[in-house]
Amino acid sequence: MFGHAPDDGDESDETESSCGCEAGSGESDGSAESRSTSEVRSDGGEPSDERRPTSELCSDGGIDADVPGDPGSAGGAGSHPSSDDEFEPVQVFPDSTEQDLRPGADSCYKCSTCDTNCPVAEVDDEFPGPKFQGPEQWRLSRDDAPEIDDSIDKCSNCMRCDHACPTDVPLSQMHNTARGRYVDDQLSKLSIQYLRKKILSNYGRLGRLGSLFPRTTNFVMGNRAVRWITDRTLGITDEREFPEFATQTFRSWWDERGGAQVQSEDRRVAYFHGDYANYNTPEVGKALVRVFESFGYEVAVPRQRCSGTPMFANGMLDDARRAATVNVTEFDALIEEGYDVVCSCTSCSMALRQEYPELFDIDGTERVAANTYDAVEYLRIHEDLREELADAETDADDELPDLAYHAPCHARNQGLAEQALEVGDAVEGVDVDDVGDSCSGISGTYGWKSKHYDTSMAIGDEMFDHMEDSEAETGMTECPTCAMQMEHGTGYDVRHTLELLEATLVGEGEAW
Amino acid sequence: MESNTGALVIGGGSTGTGVARDLAMRGVDVTLVEKGNLTHGTTGRMHGLLHSGGRYAVSDQPSAVECIEENRILRDIASHCVEETGGLFVKRPEDTEEYFETKLEGCQECGIPTEVLSGAEAREMEPYLAQDVDRAIRVPDGAIDPFRLCVANAESATNHGARIETHAEVVDLLVDEPAGTDEAAVVGAEIRHESGTGSRTHGEQTEIETIYADHVINAAGAWAGQLGDLAGVDVAVQPAKGAMTVTNVRQVDTVINRCRPKGDADILVPHETTAILGTTDEAVDDPEHYPEEQREVDLLFEQLTDLVPILEDARTLRTFWGVRPLYEPPGTGTQDTGDITRDFFLLDHADRDGVTGFTSIVGGKFTTYRAMAEEISDHVCDRLGVSADCRTADVPLPGSESPGRLDDAMDRYGLRSPIARRSAERLGSKTEAVLGTDEPNPVVCECEAVTRAELQNAIESAGSDLNDVRIRTRASMGNCQGGICAHRMAAELSPEYESPTVRAAHDELLQERWKGERHALWGEQLAQAALNYALHATTMNLDRDPARTDDDPEYAAFDTGPPGHTAGTGDTTAAADGGRPTGSRSADEEGHDGD
């Protein structure tokens, strides 16, 4: 047994039984007084806001009254120096997900940039858009009437708004928290909507089941009759094929190969694979391991649970908190030992880096956030990736097809929208086409709901068109659900950027 | 123009509208005149605290008792104007235990319900309270919207036959002095209707009206001295100004008071979507022209951040000043305005000065306006020989007859939940009548969630006066301060009102918004002002619209269009839209660009 692979190798540990045992841990420190230490976007560079003295203005002065413009003229300038522009939301009740985010609305000046960037608002006139959903709704809210408008359910959590806002309004934090409140307060725990959210957001459970009997599950899930029933009863669309479960999970492959094959004192990464790479696309996880090992990294694969992304998107904040607690605890311990965290899914890295610190107050959250990277990003920082790719022995020209690349919204939010293009550019003989900056429209579990299916496909239209226009006949992206959507809309085979690296640098992996 | 009335009430603040309602309900023929909008004076520039009496429980117990009594009555008869927030008297480590105990006893003596909370309990209620607050007394303070309250009083008075005239200034009092006697009687007043009588329309002709009245009531607040002068009597009102700053969001949902002897800048009141920091207390000479100083604003923050530290970083929307109509009975000789009593005085000029038909009312508090009105009305009825009982403590105001129906408001009116809830809170029992429209009902003011139907309803009473529409609905009082909605509000006046009227109303609203904004222009609100300016300049050409300035447009300064395009073929055209082919729009077209 090498590195920090789970010592028992039993995956059931990470999913089911773990919920019970950490329920009480890690959260009990949240008291009324403890403030969540939100440090996200501390670079938000608003100019300092010293109050400007306006001495002796006459009370009935009009618009062109002599507003003195000299900031140094009277007492008071700088007498209220503001440390920085951030507000710290407070946890309103101990052990709860209720946060008072009203002060977050202070930064909004209603420019509507968020609305014009929202893919759902663009295709759905019924959706009021992020400006209403975020700052306006929060500003209008009261502590005793935490009503959240139903339309929150239409937000796909793509977080484009969050990225677009010029003044750092914490939109995603507002949406996630509002969704949590909405599900807690307004959805009856027995309703179909609640059940659907529960099923879609706890993918790991389904995944574990699917992997125990992959062939049966694939058969059952692929069965049209079963899909028709899930559509009618649970509102999970029958337009989509359920993702196939792999016959061997990533983790069991990892155990079978005996864990890490490379040891290193100073080059260590802990891999956050998440549920999808484990159960459905183990080839992506394998690619990551082989690529990192080829650079001499020791890879650890600690115990972990779902990143929580689908739970945020479905308002299941309690479930998400439980999962996050396991992840933060496990990965923080490894960071202590010199590991950095790498993810293959951009939504997972987004969760660890931004959503955890915005939503939870778990010990170590900040440190995990600061030491988490997207896998390709990590290599670009620490290795001369272009050079390595250019010098690669493999003859990509013969083996590898041209690729139509879609940057997931969550990659865009982390500033990673361009990296796959640069990587592709360095691989000789492969053309990587950017299919534009539109949203794929699936946003995790969003496009799985029957009621959102049409919206999801309407949003995806632009991407599908661009994929069709591209010479390439194979897709590439870093997000598993974007990949599903790309496949669903075009019928193309869709691969992961790590697989391109693997094929070029290691020459192994699944056939292209 | 001439008319007669039983009682003429001067002043459309809480006192005047309260008296008008009371008298009208007793069957007296009432006319109320107000030189601006309703609440134009101090009432529209106060802190919005519905006192529990806790503040006066040590220094002025009779006032405290009156406050708690009126507080209970208003929760009942004015439920749609009151938010039952509760209040806390918060003790910091440096505030004395003795005072805390004295305050607690004082409240108990005055019948004000109290509950003592530990620092932790207080913070559980109000998470943004300072960490070192060590104890607090909970009292039934509340928040009250003065605009809605006065409008409701005026509406009730009208329903009982009263005539309410705004933008109607008393320019003279008619004093009858029979020759050869030293008696005098006020018999009426000369009124200047700025834009005609009835609801306001900008640009209407000014009219002068003589109103003869059996009794004239001077409820002009800080201006009462000026009206006294017109009747030749001395009313020694000492105006004292106080500053208040409005934040963008509510940092607290409970009224926060500092538990120490009455001082400046020690109250934070949650008000509708905002919180208001206040206040200061300084004598001024003229209730209308006084300096508004930055140091006063600084003091508010300096003091109140000790209680609620997050205020340090809070976005502020505006700062405004109000003047208290303090009255000092002759010979008291109090120096500090803080020591002048907050009690009110009824000056019977017949007894006091030998001038009959004239009563002045000065001093007092907003919270106790109804009790004041009752006492004055008793007095006036006595003089007029009317015997009828006061019913204002029992009959709810229009809008407060029953709580706003929230339950199905959303579905029935097709509004999103926070919008439906805010609308119902403002409209109270009128929710159904106002929102139940078959017309499309978009949200016009996004910050405060005000829909077209509510605006149209306000316009019915306010005429083209958008400031009046504003105080009735809160439209344009949110974080953009009208930047995004002022022109939409103006557009609601069309087609009922002509373009010049709409423009004048729009300008006036923007001026009024700017007046308060300029004292809080830093940080985010400065960015907002810059964005507003850019939007207004680029979409409506508001900064230099040739149609308003009479300057000849410099056509040469405009884009000549794409290369090869012959510019200037049409001689009246300017491509103000960024180089569209010429001829598409002429400079004298005055359409407002919608959005």
Ligand SMILES: Cc1cc2nc3c(=O)[nH]c(=O)nc-3n(C[C@H](O)[C@H](O)[C@H](O)COP(=O)(O)OP(=O)(O)OC[C@H]3O[C@@H](n4cnc5c(N)ncnc54)[C@H](O)[C@@H]3O)c2cc1C
């Ligand atoms: C800073 C500050 C904060 C306050 N906070 C609170 C509080 O939190 N709670 C509370 O209970 N009380 C508070 N008060 C006290 C309260 O606001 C006043 O006592 C109350 O509003 C006075 O109302 P009024 O109707 O007597 O006067 P006003 O509202 O001033 O009404 C007088 C009206 O007369 C009109 N007028 C004047 N001259 C003429 C004329 N010639 N012709 C026609 N009309 C004329 C004016 O335009 C004005 O509208 C506060 C006061 C101040 C200054």
Ligand code: SF4
């Ligand atoms: S982009 Fe940001 S500032 Fe602009 S409206 Fe949206 S939340 Fe407000």
Ligand code: SF4
């Ligand atoms: S997260 Fe995406 S879908 Fe949701 S409001 Fe923001 S931009 Fe729109």
